[in-house]
Amino acid sequence: MLFAIYYEMTPERRDEVLKRFQKFGDAxxxxxxxxxxxxxxxxxxxxxxxxxxxxxxxxxxxQSWTDLNVNHITPVFDxxxxxxxxxxxxx
Numbered sequence: 519m520l521f522a523i524y525y526e527m528t529p530e531r532r533d534e535v536l537k538r539f540q541k542f543g544d545a546x547x548x549x550x551x552x553x554x555x556x557x558x559x560x561x562x563x564x565x566x567x568x569x570x571x572x573x574x575x576x577x578x579x580x581q582s583w584t585d586l587n588v589n590h591i592t593p594v595f596d597x598x599x600x601x602x603x604x605x606x607x608x609x
Contacts, residue, residue, distance in 0.1 A: 520553070521576060523566040524590040525583070532561055535586045542582070550575040567594075 527535045546552045546568065553567040570576045580589050595603060 519570060520594050520596060521568050521570060522592050522594045523568065523580075524563070524592075525566075525587040526563050527561070527587055529562065531586050535583075536561060538583075538586070547575045547578045550579065 549572060550568060550570040553569060555564065555566045557564040568576065568579070576591065580591070583589060
């Protein structure tokens, strides 16, 4: 399952967040894949797409960040899955 993550950093915590990211990277648990990470030019917000079969894996990834960031996590469809879902719904 794919998840879109939007995270926000406060200016007071930004440097601490970036230092932790440089030290640990995205450190995805086994069984989970980080598709991509993007940061705004202000370095105060970012976006990630991750693939996980177990929601607990996603929790493990973000557990070490919730003290610094506000994380918004949403399950998402890729375009092909959305078309399949919408086609099945019409039947």
